[in-house]
Amino acid sequence: MLRLHDTIVAIATPPGEGGIGIIRISGEKAFHIANRLFDSNGKPLQERPSHTLHYGRIVSPKSNEVLDDVVASLFRSPYSYTKEDVVEFSCHGGPVTLSLVLNLCIEEGARMAEPGEFTMRAFLNGGMDLAQAEAVCDQIHARTVASQRAAVRQRQGELSKNVERLRSDLVGVLASIEVTLDFSEDVGDLDYSETERRLEELIREMERLINMGKSGRLLREGVRIAIAGRPNVGKSSLMNAMLRQDRSIVTPLPGTTRDVIEETINLKGVPASIVDTAGLRETRDIVESIGVDRARDTLRNSELVILLADAVTGWSEEDDGILSSLSGVQVIPVLNKMDMVSQEERECGLKRLREATSQSLCLAISAKNGEGVLELEDAIYSLITGGNIALTESALITNSRHIQALQFAVDALRRGLETARRRLPPDFISIDLRAALDEVGKITGETVTEEIIHRIFQDFCVGK
Numbered sequence: 435m436l437r438l439h440d441t442i443v444a445i446a447t448p449p450g451e452g453g454i455g456i457i458r459i460s461g462e463k464a465f466h467i468a469n470r471l472f473d474s475n476g477k478p479l480q481e482r483p484s485h486t487l488h489y490g491r492i493v494s495p496k497s498n499e500v501l502d503d504v505v506a507s508l509f510r511s512p513y514s515y516t517k518e519d520v521v522e523f524s525c526h527g528g529p530v531t532l533s534l535v536l537n538l539c540i541e542e543g544a545r546m547a548e549p550g551e552f553t554m555r556a557f558l559n560g561g562m563d564l565a566q567a568e569a570v571c572d573q574i575h576a577r578t579v580a581s582q583r584a585a586v587r588q589r590q591g592e593l594s595k596n597v598e599r600l601r602s603d604l605v606g607v608l609a610s611i612e613v614t615l616d617f618s619e620d621v622g623d624l625d626y627s628e629t630e631r632r633l634e635e636l637i638r639e640m641e642r643l644i645n646m647g648k649s650g651r652l653l654r655e656g657v658r659i660a661i662a663g664r665p666n667v668g669k670s671s672l673m674n675a676m677l678r679q680d681r682s683i684v685t686p687l688p689g690t691t692r693d694v695i696e697e698t699i700n701l702k703g704v705p706a707s708i709v710d711t712a713g714l715r716e717t718r719d720i721v722e723s724i725g726v727d728r729a730r731d732t733l734r735n736s737e738l739v740i741l742l743a744d745a746v747t748g749w750s751e752e753d754d755g756i757l758s759s760l761s762g763v764q765v766i767p768v769l770n771k772m773d774m775v776s777q778e779e780r781e782c783g784l785k786r787l788r789e790a791t792s793q794s795l796c797l798a799i800s801a802k803n804g805e806g807v808l809e810l811e812d813a814i815y816s817l818i819t820g821g822n823i824a825l826t827e828s829a830l831i832t833n834s835r836h837i838q839a840l841q842f843a844v845d846a847l848r849r850g851l852e853t854a855r856r857r858l859p860p861d862f863i864s865i866d867l868r869a870a871l872d873e874v875g876k877i878t879g880e881t882v883t884e885e886i887i888h889r890i891f892q893d894f895c896v897g898k
């Protein structure tokens with residue numbers, strides 16, 4: 435249930451030690467509670483103007499003990515993040531100090547805030563729409579500059595503006611249909627071909643957004659890229675080359691890597707996890723065989739697998755086995771150790787790789803000296819973004835929830851379009867348009883259920 439009437443409190447800064455730690459209180463009793471703890475030898479906080487700062491001490495009302503010297507920032511409703519009365523204490527940033535001050539606030543009647551509850555209130559009180567609220571969380575979690583930029587743009591309402599435009603166009607079409615239901619003597623019958631034209635246009639525009647979202651999603655959710663291959667082909671060396679750091683152990687012994695090793699890289703703005711796995715082979719070694727099982731699990735759960743083969747030993751039957759175990763996963767075949775072979779052998783090896791994998795895009799690299807690694811990263815980027823080079827500049831839509839809502843809206847509009855084409859009665863069309871309107875409204879939160887709201891804000895941090 436949405437509880438909007440309690441006054442909530444949380445530590446708004448990350449856990450641990452820091453220069454400053456902030457306690458944030460929001461709700462009807464924020465000023466009252468803050469004032470009970472705050473001693474500045476002056477007027478009570480309730481009588482001070484909004485958007486002012488006050489230096490004072492936090493004193494326990496029960497024991498009179500001084501807990502900290504702080505600065506209180508005052509924001510009066512509706513001019514605050516949550517649109518409610520808000521007081522923030524900037525304390526010394528130690529976890530013990532902060533939890534003592536937090537407890538005092540709770541003793542004085544505040545309730546501990548749930549994750550994202552401040553932002554949820556901002557949304558419910560009309561300070562921002564749902565897409566903007568979700569972008570707050572995305573900005574906090576952003577792992578690359580491109581993801582951060584996309585989140586800021588969405589928080590500033592760029593997506594919302596587009597969605598609003600779609601909504602109003604949709605409402606326009608709906609109105610032109612419904613007016614013929616109510617006042618057909620005055621306005622005449624529905625212009626079916628005009629309705630078809632407008633629906634087709636709406637579908638085109640929505641599909642354009644959905645297509646953008648297919649790669650835009652990567653900025654928010656990232657992508658998992660695993661390296662697979664026989665033992666000793668150079669998987670860990672490639673992992674280290676892509677990380678530009680010696681992360682994974684490399685030795686001349688086959689069976690070196692036994693666990694799944696995962697690290698994040700910034701792939702031209704896309705946050706990507708690179709996963710090194712154990713070399714795939716039948717083995718009696720119990721530790722290694724657990725590693726091989728884990729490798730297989732990882733490969734199934736990755737968006738892209740770099741299938742590494744060895745240029746010196748060439749493509750083998752084992753490689754065939756590995757390839758067939760990867761059916762259903764997007765694979766990029768790569769020939770490693772090209773520094774060990776002649777130009778001619780390399781071309782031969784690549785040709786063999788293309789035939790064996792039936793893929794035209796096969797690359798040769800040397801994980802050891804770094805040759806070809808940048809080209810590999812470029813190829814991976816184009817594969818995962820579907821060739822959308824401008825992704826990081828233009829990502830308007832990044833959230834799967836929004837993409838799905840648009841897809842459902844398109845499905846409904848297509849049904850409506852079909853109805854119009856068959857010249858069925860106008861109220862049949864309007865049912866589908868209403869369904870589409872409902873879906874579009876879910877993006878900005880006009881038509882969203884309480885359950886969805888809770889699910890969205892669950893992923894936030896406490897204090898945001």
Ligand SMILES: Nc1nc2c(ncn2[C@@H]2O[C@H](COP(=O)(O)OP(=O)(O)OP(=O)(O)O)[C@@H](O)[C@H]2O)c(=O)[nH]1
Nearest residue numbers: 665666667668669670671689690691713771801802
């Ligand atoms: N010359 C050359 N040697 C390489 C290259 N890549 C890897 N090696 C060598 O090949 C051996 C195995 O490399 P690793 O990176 O440990 O191979 P791996 O696939 O992770 O092996 P496992 O973890 O055992 O499955 C090491 O001696 C590396 O130095 C390369 O591009 N050129």
Ligand SMILES: [Mg+2]
Nearest residue numbers: 669670690691
């Ligand atoms: Mg290894």
